[in-house]
Amino acid sequence: MMADPQPGRVLSDLKALRALTGDEEGAQRVAFTPTWRAARTFLQERLDELPVEQHMDEAGNFWATLRGASETALLIGGHLDSVPNGGWLDGCLNVLAGLEVLRCFAAAGTPPVTVRLVDWADEEGARFGRSLYGSSAVSGHLNVEEMARLKDRDGVSLEDALKGVGVTLADAPQAGRELRHAGAYLELHIEQGPVLEELGLPLGVVLGTVGVERHTLTFRGQAAHSGSTPMHARRDALLAAARLSQEIYTIAARHGGVCTVGSVKTLPGIVTSVVETCEITLDQRHLDAEKLAAMWADARTTAAQFAEEGGCTVTFADLWHIGPIPFHPDLIELGDRSILQVTAQSHRLPSGPLHDAAEVARAGIPTVMLFVQSLRGISHNKIEDTREEHLELSVRALADLAQRTAQWLTQLPAGTVP
Template sequence: MLDPHRTIDELKALRALTGDEHGAQRVAFTDTWLAARAFLKERLDALPVTQHMDAAGNWWATLPGESDRALLIGGHLDSVPNGGWLDGCLNILAGLEVLRRVSEQYAGRPPVTLKLVDWADEEGARFGRSLYGSSAASGHLNLDEVRALRDRDGVSLEDALKRVGITLADAPKAQGELKDAAAYLELHIEQGPVLEGLDLPLGAVLGTVGVERHTITFHGQAAHSGSTPMNVRRDAFLAAGRFGQAIYDIAARHGGVCTIGSVKTLPGIVTSVVETCELTLDQRHLDADNLAAMWQDAQDAATQFAQDAGCTVTFGSLWNIEPIPFHPMLIDAAEASILTVTPTAHRLPSGPLHDAAEVARAGVPTVMLFVQSLRGISHNRIEDTREDYIALSVQALDELTSRTMDWIARST
């Protein structure tokens, strides 16, 4: 029998084991992360599942079914430093509870195979590369790019992996884990304020938004701040400041989000007009055309503001990923599952990326459930969700699992 309150108790036990007064400390490939894995393995040992770590370091628990076609339930035990008690691990421990229920109902042999996966280093907090384990499984991990990554102590990703028994060069072999995957489900806290603003506990996720990240550098002329009249200055910061306001209009026009995350000025002294101002711009949208339009509007606005200020502007690319819509049938199933435990459901996109995005990129039908985050706060020790909503989320994931297993069985 499903027991959502057992999940809550296990979440609290994991918090006590792997957190401190500053928050969760389950940073990937550290001793605390290994302790979290041992915590999970100990509970899985009580079930009729096989367990193994794949070539990239992802941890799999498999409950064999009458069919080899597999339903995957996934999440991640790793956290950011001083993180919250629910981010990532809710997915895993709720999935564990679903495994228990399915194993009991079908006497250890469900109609389709059920797998629980703890993806390695979803957060990217230590080496700056998010979705490491799931991207290895999806075939989107570039070894040449990640081999040179180092943490703030100078430890390379390759050496950190080696310490926990993983050989980086073998990571792409993890692609074999998805060969029988028929669907993928992931439950996550929302990490934003939408559901709380609607006073709803749960939402069905439409997909993960596309992201465009660029540098925008305005080039003006340094000049003495005391002797240079305002009307003859070529102030790079003037152009940048006007651009900072314009991104809000661009975001509103297209229904996306735009963020200037950092600003660097040169010469960067109080007695000089700014000669060079470099911004980082992050733009996100669930629709590819709107995302492209936002980036074009940003370039047009930056060019105009540079001209108005007597400056020039250059653009650089940092990173991008296309929007990844989830499976329409599974979105419907997610909404229907929510409606079995609460009167109202809401569909919303995910602004943050998740392992679900990489699984969907690999061609596996995918969907996510969101549960409300109090104050919309995550990656922070004050991250929280009402316990009754956590219980509802476990029930909704269980219902979604049943519906998806039936769908897979019918299409086998």
């Protein structure tokens, strides 16, 4: 069905892309910049060697299509854009490993299903603050009016940046037509965390992306002189917030999720006053929707308790919410089998970060991801790295998974939507 992959080609491509689009501080492929466009050209030049159709959709995503015996399409995706001073693997491993899968299918002749590679536009959101732009346009979850208000730190609007690459923002939702014949979606990504390294495993299959609750909590006490106010008489808003900051570790452990207080603002914010107002942000994540809701309920109850005990009040405001997005159980099983073809043990784990795969899954397309180990669990940093032997295993596992998924698609009953 397909030729054997050559992981060495992927490593060579990754290193060549790093040399072309990085500097001593890391990758510089920020979306819609000249360096990002150079990365797209780099990809196109390699695709020109294959019998594929290439085009950019209305949102700015780039597609390469290898026609198969069936219109049903196996999608493989990633993103070439990076954060400023980013790592050499985040996003582009997905694309260049997918390119290798296209090569393998093309070398064997006509595949049983159509195979499509997509480079999603602006996955990172590093420039305009809105992640998953291109994939959310395709999935139907893009608010054009909201996006039209976005500007980068230099005052350039997203709308103007898109015009610079030939895209009209108002037309972006029309990119949803790209999913018309989609049967399954695969994505390989570095883990960006320490789990696989701690387990001593090179690869894992991803169960889904976690749900996220983000809120602002504002504690209000009483400003008072830091010299003349006894400790027992203070209504210190920071103390109440700090107690919650510690307690979220217990809440996370109780429910098996993660909780983070990411920012703290105090008023009046001077060294000679007890804190009157303390505003914190709370980020909570879990793969199980009920447990995610329970973590937020526990945080509210505990915050109210600490506020009352400290003579303060607390109010809550919503920042953002997205539910857990589970991946397809059949494809998770296939992912496990593919990993076991190249190494002795697999591991199933959720993804804490969101990925383009989440948007595709939200659109109802059977989806799964593979993770490859990240050294030190570090990403979005110039020291981001993965052992070359693990990268090679990941390419082989993705190719095997693509072949298994193509076969899975051909075995579905006629007219069945996966």
